[in-house]
Amino acid sequence: MSHRVRLKDIAAKTGFSINTVSVVLRGSSPKIPEATRRIIETAARELDYLPNALARSLVSQRTRTVGIILSNLLNPILTLCAQLIEQQLAEHGYDTVIAATGNDLVREQKALDTLRARQVEAILIYPTSHTRLDHLVALRRSGYPVMLLTGAPAGEIDLVSIDNRSGSYKLTGHLLGLGHRRIAFLDAGQAHGNLEKFDGYRAAHEAFGVAVDTSLVVVPEAGTSAPSGYRSMTRVMAAAARPTAILASADSLAIGILRWCRENGVEVPGELSVAGFDDIEISAFLDVPLTTVSYPSHPISEKAVARLMTLIESAGDLPPPETVTIDPELVVRSSCRPPARRR
Amino acid sequence: MSHRVRLKDIAAKTGFSINTVSVVLRGSSPKIPEATRRIIETAARELDYLPNALARSLVSQRTRTVGIILSNLLNPILTLCAQLIEQQLAEHGYDTVIAATGNDLVREQKALDTLRARQVEAILIYPTSHTRLDHLVALRRSGYPVMLLTGAPAGEIDLVSIDNRSGSYKLTGHLLGLGHRRIAFLDAGQAHGNLEKFDGYRAAHEAFGVAVDTSLVVVPEAGTSAPSGYRSMTRVMAAAARPTAILASADSLAIGILRWCRENGVEVPGELSVAGFDDIEISAFLDVPLTTVSYPSHPISEKAVARLMTLIESAGDLPPPETVTIDPELVVRSSCRPPARRR
DNA sequence: TTGAAAGCGATACCAT
DNA sequence: ATGGTATCGCTTTCAA
16 A cells, blocks of 8 residues: 555646545536546546545445355355345345455454445345354444345344245255154254254154154354264264165265265265265266255345345335245255165 | 444543554554553453454554465365465465456456455455456566466466376376267356467377367357256257267366256267366266266465465565466266267 | 544535 | 635543
């Protein structure tokens, strides 16, 4: 931030006042003679002038910028959403700045402060935890447009998200319908206070009158990565009575599971059915194409942006929070089939 | 950007001057009585004061922020690097803002301007094209710290990257060494003026005294995704004499290839060897673990950040550009083996 | 110890 | 048509 060209420099070079230069350069001029305009514009180009957004925003009280906070840049679901949202916001004339938190609440709070200090006009967030939202609730209460991109509808903050509970319910129901009675659940959300998927899993069991065996519910120690899914398998398969199906709370976990099965001679789906969550791109390209639940990024980003615009434009007093949940679809491929007959 | 709390508000509430409040709040006070300090700090907390970074930077002439421009948020190689870089910059007291361009030169230029207008102190960029760098060269010449995260060493801009040519050379050499003589090349970089990988491919052929059959060099129409690799296969396999091996310029492409092979009864690696590039996480988890070339994100991000710090700190006159290339390693797994004996 | 005043770069309002 | 002046929120001398 050193040798920058300012309006003042152009004014000096052309002999006009700072004011005139400013008026010309931003085209908001009522009546400036062609001659003047050309002189100033030429000078600006020669000097490679670029307006200082800081100064500009300071006076205009607008940054036309929104912030997106993502818990994890390696999750293609999140980055795809971010990418779509950025594009659409651009169409509305807004810039986007993205911050990553690495699933860390402290960094999340820091990112929140940094973005606010930078005066972004709204914040979209993929929070680390679905339950610890007090800081966000407080922010929204104070009149700041905050929007969650995942979570359970609580009505305190605007939320646009898929209905995780419903997705999980459908998927578990699919498995139960196939005849499975021992369905393991690899619940990566548990560690982050994301309980919707487990709820759906439980509810489906109830609907089928099947008891949940909690020994089959395993929380992977290291997030949603494939290695994490792989490593969790030793615990899952340690059960006295092995499961006949596994529901992983993310496709990436399922990929690790598939690898474990191959290495350990467990046939999928013959011996074990495997289902995932999110329908990431490669899931259809796996050796055993994965049965999963869709993640409708496009509708989500569209609805999020639309809502965000109304929030930003409702100067001062925000309308009461709204929740939009999109029901994900079951994507049936070949990784699940009825269990082998009882021995 | 409405009802924000300013120093003025705290001053009004406590009866001290704006100045005193400022001094206290940023702890840079020489000697302020405990009493005063407590009163002001309490008021600040009650009002939920957050300094306006715009105003602050305007006067300090520092933003302590660097920008990262990524061509594609869906490429885990790029996002991992970004994540690592962000973390390390944070340790140096710098914030990071990320912008995505969707592989579009116009959006890239726009992102560049936006970040500069925001007065970021340096820009790291994963450019869309390796050849069209004029705008970046000009920027660097004007004294702005710009750093490329991929590209061919040209000496005009700082560059920290893997040596794509060498990686490609090693991989092609591996295949040639295995006995392959008809090696197809799926060159996604070609479309973006990224010629290093092709160079390595060609050089290895020369070293082995094998002629390159250009009909085996295919440019996928739709980037580096798995579907793109899948679709390219019809063209690759249309050749009169089919290749015995395929080198894909990205693991994601290779995943699409693998899928195509499975659906079309082509056995890998028995009938066709397949190699990729980048060693993304799932590559080791595929049904046929992929032979590929590593992408050392950690060394890259470390070197990039180190260099960036010296650039930022060398106020005014930047040192001449430096190039750091890291030699990637061959990662041999099971997707490649010697070709079947000639019929 | 605390406060007043100038200035960062740009904009807006009011004059001329 | 063009320019002066106040202002945005904060920091930085310099006084008191």
